[in-house]
Amino acid sequence: MPERMMTSAAALAEALHEEMARDETIFIIGEDLIAHGGIFGQFKGLSEKFPGRVIDTPISETAIVGAGLGAALTGMRPLVDMHFADFVTCAMDEIVNQTAKIRYMFGGQVKVPLVIWAPDGAGLRAAAHHSQSLEGWFVHTPGIKVVVPSEPVDVKGLAKAAIRDDDPIIFFQHKKLFAREGPVPEGEHLVPLGKAAVKRSGDHVTLVTYGSGFYMSMEASQELSKMGIEAEVIDLRTLKPLDFNTVAQSVKKTNRAVIVHEACLSGGFGAELAARIGSELFDDLDAPVIRVAAKDVPMPFSPTLESFVLPKVEDIIKAVRQVTYR
Amino acid sequence: MGTVHVGVKPDNATTLLSLYRTMVTIRKFETLAGEMFAAGKIPGFIHLSIGQEASSVGVCSVLRPDDYITTTHRGHGHVIAKGADLKKMFAELMGRKTGYCKGKGGSMHIADFSIGILGANGVVAGGFPIAVGAGLSIKLRKTDQVVVCFFGDGASNRGTFHEALNMAAIWKLPILFVCENNCYASTTKTSYACSVIDIAARAKGYDIPGISVDGNDLLAVRQAAAEAVDRARRGGGPTLLENKTYRRRGHFEGDPQRYRDQAEVVEWEQKNDPLFRFASTLKKKKILTQELEREIQEKVEGELREAVQFAEASDFPKPEEALEDMFVNP
Numbered sequence: 289m290p291e292r293m294m295t296s297a298a299a300l301a302e303a304l305h306e307e308m309a310r311d312e313t314i315f316i317i318g319e320d321l322i323a324h325g326g327i328f329g330q331f332k333g334l335s336e337k338f339p340g341r342v343i344d345t346p347i348s349e350t351a352i353v354g355a356g357l358g359a360a361l362t363g364m365r366p367l368v369d370m371h372f373a374d375f376v377t378c379a380m381d382e383i384v385n386q387t388a389k390i391r392y393m394f395g396g397q398v399k400v401p402l403v404i405w406a407p408d409g410a411g412l413r414a415a416a417h418h419s420q421s422l423e424g425w426f427v428h429t430p431g432i433k434v435v436v437p438s439e440p441v442d443v444k445g446l447a448k449a450a451i452r453d454d455d456p457i458i459f460f461q462h463k464k465l466f467a468r469e470g471p472v473p474e475g476e477h478l479v480p481l482g483k484a485a486v487k488r489s490g491d492h493v494t495l496v497t498y499g500s501g502f503y504m505s506m507e508a509s510q511e512l513s514k515m516g517i518e519a520e521v522i523d524l525r526t527l528k529p530l531d532f533n534t535v536a537q538s539v540k541k542t543n544r545a546v547i548v549h550e551a552c553l554s555g556g557f558g559a560e561l562a563a564r565i566g567s568e569l570f571d572d573l574d575a576p577v578i579r580v581a582a583k584d585v586p587m588p589f590s591p592t593l594e595s596f597v598l599p600k601v602e603d604i605i606k607a608v609r610q611v612t613y614r
Numbered sequence: 615m616g617t618v619h620v621g622v623k624p625d626n627a628t629t630l631l632s633l634y635r636t637m638v639t640i641r642k643f644e645t646l647a648g649e650m651f652a653a654g655k656i657p658g659f660i661h662l663s664i665g666q667e668a669s670s671v672g673v674c675s676v677l678r679p680d681d682y683i684t685t686t687h688r689g690h691g692h693v694i695a696k697g698a699d700l701k702k703m704f705a706e707l708m709g710r711k712t713g714y715c716k717g718k719g720g721s722m723h724i725a726d727f728s729i730g731i732l733g734a735n736g737v738v739a740g741g742f743p744i745a746v747g748a749g750l751s752i753k754l755r756k757t758d759q760v761v762v763c764f765f766g767d768g769a770s771n772r773g774t775f776h777e778a779l780n781m782a783a784i785w786k787l788p789i790l791f792v793c794e795n796n797c798y799a800s801t802t803k804t805s806y807a808c809s810v811i812d813i814a815a816r817a818k819g820y821d822i823p824g825i826s827v828d829g830n831d832l833l834a835v836r837q838a839a840a841e842a843v844d845r846a847r848r849g850g851g852p853t854l855l856e857n858k859t860y861r862r863r864g865h866f867e868g869d870p871q872r873y874r875d876q877a878e879v880v881e882w883e884q885k886n887d888p889l890f891r892f893a894s895t896l897k898k899k900k901i902l903t904q905e906l907e908r909e910i911q912e913k914v915e916g917e918l919r920e921a922v923q924f925a926e927a928s929d930f931p932k933p934e935e936a937l938e939d940m941f942v943n944p
Contacts (some may be wrong), residue, residue: 315754340754344786351777354743359751361744381774385737385746394725396731396939427676431940454942482941529944567649607843 289473297330297466299440303447304574306475308338311365312534314451315341318405319370327371327453327465328407344467349378353404357387357456359464360402365451373408373460374420380512382515390507395543399454403447409462409500412588419594421499421551426458427527427560433457433481434527438502441494442525445479453481461502461552462501471526482529486538492547494538496561501548501580508604517612527557535561536569544573544611548604555582556565575611580604625833627869627901629878631910632674633784634834637667637889639711639914640691644863645701647690647707649720651867655926656707658723663691665830668888669794670695670834671858673762676843682730682748682761684741687722688861697729700917707907709738710930711935718939730759738799739769742791745841749787749852760788760846762839768799770813777938783820786851790842794829796861797805801873813918815855823869829857833895860886 294302308314315338319427327333335342345352349370356368370376375381383404391400401444410419424609426434433455439445443461451456487502489511495505502523509519520538524531533593537547547558558579583597625633626910644662651660663670665690673696674683687693690703698714705722706713714724725733732748735741745763752759768773770793782789793813797804810816817824827834835857842853860882865870896902 315648317750343750346780348773348777348781351743351746351781354774354778355747355750355781357750358732358744359754360747360749362751362755364746364751364754366747381740382735382743386735386740390733391942392940393715393723394727395713395718397725397728399716399942435939527727586616 289475289477291471291473293469294422294472295467295500296409296440296443297318298326299444299472300330300447300461301332301334303374303444303451304334305337307448307451308334308341310318312470313363314365314367315343316342316369317345318352318425319345319371321369328463330466334590339560343544349375351534353379353382353387353573356404356408357382357390357400360456361390367405367451370404370406372418373422374405374417376406376422381425382473383426383432383458384429384550388429389454391429395396400456401454402456403450404452404456404458406458407463408460409464409465409548410582411500411590413591413594415577415589416586421460421549423460423581424551424555424557427557430603431456433529435459435481435525436498436527437461437525438465438499438523440468442479442485442523444472445477446481446525449478449481460499465500465503468487468503479525481526483526483580484522484524484531484532484534486520487523488519489520490520490542492517492542492544493519493612494542495519495548495604495608496524496545497521497548498527500550503600504601504604505548509604510599512608515614517614519568519608532564536563539565539569540572543572544571545577546580546604546607547577548580548599548613550582550599552584553579555586556581575613578607578611580607619917622689626659627846630896630901631906633671633836634902635910635914636671636675636695637832638780638910638911639700639917640667640694641889642695642914642918644690646922648863648867650922656721657709658720659866660707661688661795661866663688665882665888666794666796666859667737667868668832668835668892669792669857669859672832673790673792673839675836676840677760677762679729679820681759682732682745683764684745684748684761684767685734685764686741686769687734687736687738687829688766689764690721692730693724693726696731698724699727699733699923701924703705704921705928708925709930710925712924712926712932716939717931718933739765739772741765742769745789746778746781746787749782749789750785751789753785758847760790760843762790762792764794765793766799767793767795767797767804767813768807770816771807779817779820779822779852782840783822783851784847788841788846789852790846791854792839793856794859796859796863798861798874800865812856814854814856816891822852822854824854824856826856826858829859830886830891832892833889844862859888870882
């Protein structure tokens with residue numbers, strides 16, 4: 289299929305246009321979807337093309353997620369828009385106690401084909417209630433899959449795969465990346481859940497990352513290359529299911545791993561990954577695993593403060609120099 | 615007490631006896647479950663609905679098999695009235711592989727999607743948003759199914775109640791919200807915890823019909839439910855029905871119940887037992903004789919005995935089965 293350059297927001301919209309045309313049980317539900325085509329333009333054209341299948345709701349996150357769940361249990365394939373990932377807190381019972389547990393708790397009687405779409409991340413000076421990266425909470429919740437694409441090509445492929453999957457999925461798409469462009473294939477393009485991608489090859493260190501961390505890692509790799517250090521960059525794309533094999537293969541080659549994510553450090557997904565690398569690949573490591581992450585504070589507003597808290601390209605370079613002893 | 619005319623045909627003797635039989639089944643199921651729990655045969659916690667049978671039976675008796683219900687931690691009666699299999703229920707309560715949820719759910723998590731039981735819920739008020747989703751799905755699929763969302767007085771104080779009633783009202787979803795006001799939320803009196811005397815009054819805030827009925831009067835419940843379900847099926851939107859009843863057992867079996875005087879419980883048992891009241895009505899109408907009553911009781915006891923035998927003869931799940939049934943595509 290020929291590729292075009294398109295933004296991450298447009299890639300999502302294209303995936304939804306294609307999937308909603310294919311399957312009439314798919315609908316989108318959330319706040320303020322119709323007037324602006326989604327607050328990031330990610331649902332542009334859908335309400336006109338599929339009347340009645342893009343549903344504006346009152347500000348009732350609990351009922352919105354529950355409505356998606358109840359519909360998923362009774363024959364529909366809803367996509368629930370959380371507006372901002374931060375608002376999952378208003379629907380945690382519906383996500384954690386209900387959506388994630390229903391199939392298991394009821395002995396596998398029913399499938400739950402529900403996608404909870406959650407734009408996350410910082411960098412927009414949006415302060416503590418509109419800037420979080422909360423993927424770690426859901427990786428820690430058995431029963432829900434966690435998708436964290438970075439590039440537009442993966443946004444499209446994973447959105448289509450997520451909508452077709454019969455299990456509940458929380459789909460984090462970074463707000464700051466919506467306008468970022470990349471090549472995206474036309475038509476049918478699926479990225480399987482649970483498959484990481486090696487997006488840059490290198491022999492000296494493995495950068496394991498996802499979401500906004502991917503772009504920082506690629507930028508750091510260019511700088512490191514000038515110093516003669518070639519980094520291999522793995523974009524995990526989904527955290528659950530996790531493609532640990534791809535990570536292991538790379539670390540066995542480079543013998544060094546740096547984990548990069550925008551979520552704060554303590555108890556983040558990097559901790560889980562570092563533990564697995566440490567316990568399963570101990571003999572392959574020539575240096576301790578280092579995590580590059582945000583500092584452990586709520587996201588502050590003022591640009592000087594926010595920039596200080598967020599992980600930066602220089603932090604990755606510093607970490608790589610540490611593990612390569614350079 | 616009259617016969618039901620809206621949504622169902624006037625009740626004949628066969629129908630009335632079948633309603634009575636379902637009430638007896640629930641009463642005896644719950645009593646037996648309580649005894650088995652006390653004897654250590656049922657692990658965990660159970661919450662019994664003894665004294666609330668009229669609500670379960672009155673409401674579910676006007677539903678079709680393809681209608682949905684969501685239920686609660688005190689949900690055995692609801693699922694029996696919706697047609698659940700007693701064998702699979704006892705097996706689930708006893709943690710057996712043959713149970714409704716293969717032993718993964720227990721008393722608080724019984725579901726049967728083949729007959730529209732979208733599940734009991736361990737979280738008070740957890741069913742509201744799910745019921746809204748089922749109602750929305752009905753609307754999108756353009757069928758004439760309805761959803762019944764059972765809940766207690768305590769649940770009406772949670773935010774999910776308010777979000778769900780508002781959403782159901784603005785979209786005119788085919789949902790009957792059934793509050794079983796049994797005077798207690800765990801240890802807390804409804805009169806202390808609710809800002810209203812009638813939970814049905816809360817319907818005003820959402821501009822939907824709110825009706826309070828004597829929840830221990832089977833035919834009154836059935837009549838009110840029939841009207842609301844009929845309205846919902848015709849696109850008339852949701853109703854809040856409050857069945858005023860009484861929780862005769864503790865919040866859970868083994869609850870020391872220091873928060874209430876036992877005389878209060880005895881008074882409800884002796885003066886306002888829904889099963890006794892309905893039996894008396896049927897006897898007055900000469901529909902239920904003493905022989906018939908004994909026959910029904912014996913038949914139900916036989917079914918329950920069989921169900922318990924089935925459960926006791928069933929294996930526990932293998933430990934590693936704990937790792938199954940989470941994802942369709944792991």
